[in-house]
Amino acid sequence: MNQSHQCDITLLFSTRIIRLFCYGFLSVVLALYLTETGFDEQMVGLLFTFTLAGDAGITLWLTTHADRLGRRKTLLIGALLMVGAGGVFVITHNIIILMAAAIIGVISPGGNEIGPFLSVEQAGLTELISNEKRTKIFAWYNMVGSFATATGALAGGWLAQILQGNGWTKLEAYRLVLMGYGLGGLLLVVLFLFVSPAVEVMHITETKHALGLHRSRKVVLKLSALFALDAFAGGLIVQSMIAYWFHVKFGVGSGVLGSIFFFANVLAGISALLAAPLAARFGLINTMVFTHIPSNILLMLVPLMPNLPLAIGILLARFSISQMDVPTRQSYTMAVVAPDERSAASGVTAIARSVGASLSPTLTGIMFSIPAFFNAPLFLAGGLKIVYDLLLFREFRSVIPPEEYIKNSKI
Numbered sequence: 001m002n003q004s005h006q007c008d009i010t011l012l013f014s015t016r017i018i019r020l021f022c023y024g025f026l027s028v029v030l031a032l033y034l035t036e037t038g039f040d041e042q043m044v045g046l047l048f049t050f051t052l053a054g055d056a057g058i059t060l061w062l063t064t065h066a067d068r069l070g071r072r073k074t075l076l077i078g079a080l081l082m083v084g085a086g087g088v089f090v091i092t093h094n095i096i097i098l099m100a101a102a103i104i105g106v107i108s109p110g111g112n113e114i115g116p117f118l119s120v121e122q123a124g125l126t127e128l129i130s131n132e133k134r135t136k137i138f139a140w141y142n143m144v145g146s147f148a149t150a151t152g153a154l155a156g157g158w159l160a161q162i163l164q165g166n167g168w169t170k171l172e173a174y175r176l177v178l179m180g181y182g183l184g185g186l187l188l189v190v191l192f193l194f195v196s197p198a199v200e201v202m203h204i205t206e207t208k209h210a211l212g213l214h215r216s217r218k219v220v221l222k223l224s225a226l227f228a229l230d231a232f233a234g235g236l237i238v239q240s241m242i243a244y245w246f247h248v249k250f251g252v253g254s255g256v257l258g259s260i261f262f263f264a265n266v267l268a269g270i271s272a273l274l275a276a277p278l279a280a281r282f283g284l285i286n287t288m289v290f291t292h293i294p295s296n297i298l299l300m301l302v303p304l305m306p307n308l309p310l311a312i313g314i315l316l317a318r319f320s321i322s323q324m325d326v327p328t329r330q331s332y333t334m335a336v337v338a339p340d341e342r343s344a345a346s347g348v349t350a351i352a353r354s355v356g357a358s359l360s361p362t363l364t365g366i367m368f369s370i371p372a373f374f375n376a377p378l379f380l381a382g383g384l385k386i387v388y389d390l391l392l393f394r395e396f397r398s399v400i401p402p403e404e405y406i407k408n409s410k411i
Helices: 003-036 041-069 071-091 095-104 117-128 131-165 170-192 217-235 239-250 254-282 284-304 308-322 325-335 339-368 376-396 402-410
Strands: none
Touching (some): 003 254, 041 117, 041 239, 041 339, 071 170, 117 339, 217 339, 217 376, 254 284, 254 308, 284 308, 339 376
8 A cells, every 4th residue: 555545544534533523523412402492303303304315315416426526526515515504503593494404415413424425435445445455444434433423422412511501501502512513514625625536436437327337236226225224214213313312211411411422432433343353254244234133122122221321231232233234334335336336336325325314303203202102213223124134134145245255265
């Protein structure tokens, strides 16, 4: 690996850290901020749905054109959209304007990746590393992101609580957190200017294809359908909504919520890192499925816990294995498509996840507003995710990535 490639990898890891810190920083207080401005649970869920749906549309266009438009330009556009959305959420409480900003801009209600960044950065990283190192690099990429989300959640939650303890209103404290989110977007703009042309695709097929895909279209569309189911389930329990659930169920303040999600995301990051050696031994698909199922069983146990310490304990146990499928899923997608399809493939699968996730927060908002169904999103999310795991294993256990094919051939 030459020095230029190493610099690009460092830059892309840095932008990942800053971005996920901002997402975590915002996620703990976003639902609380919106309810403080007068939104009810159903309206918050609806706004989150518009946020995720808008992200799907913008990201689909950007990622399917990124390899031809330029990956660096695409990343810059995403950062500018992040700045714009954060600014609008700070300066207005008008629901129409907020929904417009949610649709067009980039704002994360769940502490997770949103926008074109993940797809384009992964495609760029794949240009810089070998097949054999891909899963390991993606595992580290996800781990630093989870640690950044954890630190952001801790900082955002406690900043809001400390400010309130010093005489700030809740609304003022939460608004300052949103301002920090916008400033993070500005920093991303600066860093993306220094990424080199090495992240761009070297050879592009001249023939134009729908969604930027050609020979891998069937595989990508099948993966996308499954990922959409998984994301729909995940959208029922975005981090802002889980924070709200703990706040209502156990009366937890923003500082403690920040601490809970700090440790949760640290454990998630460690689990992502552990995915690489497991995948090397058992294969990408096996690692994705057989670590995800117990994680979802634990998720369904959280609302059955009789007190806060046990609920936190089960949630943390769930996070300790919850992210092993993420770097393996990302690496698998990059492995089974052609180089000039990577941005598009990652983008299309990410869009499928965004579309799936965008439909469910509204449902969660409705269920949260009905006392008898307050715990239902956690049960429903865990059950649907297990269905996804079983379907994924059935459909893709025989589709082997290059590095596993080579290893199996030597046995």
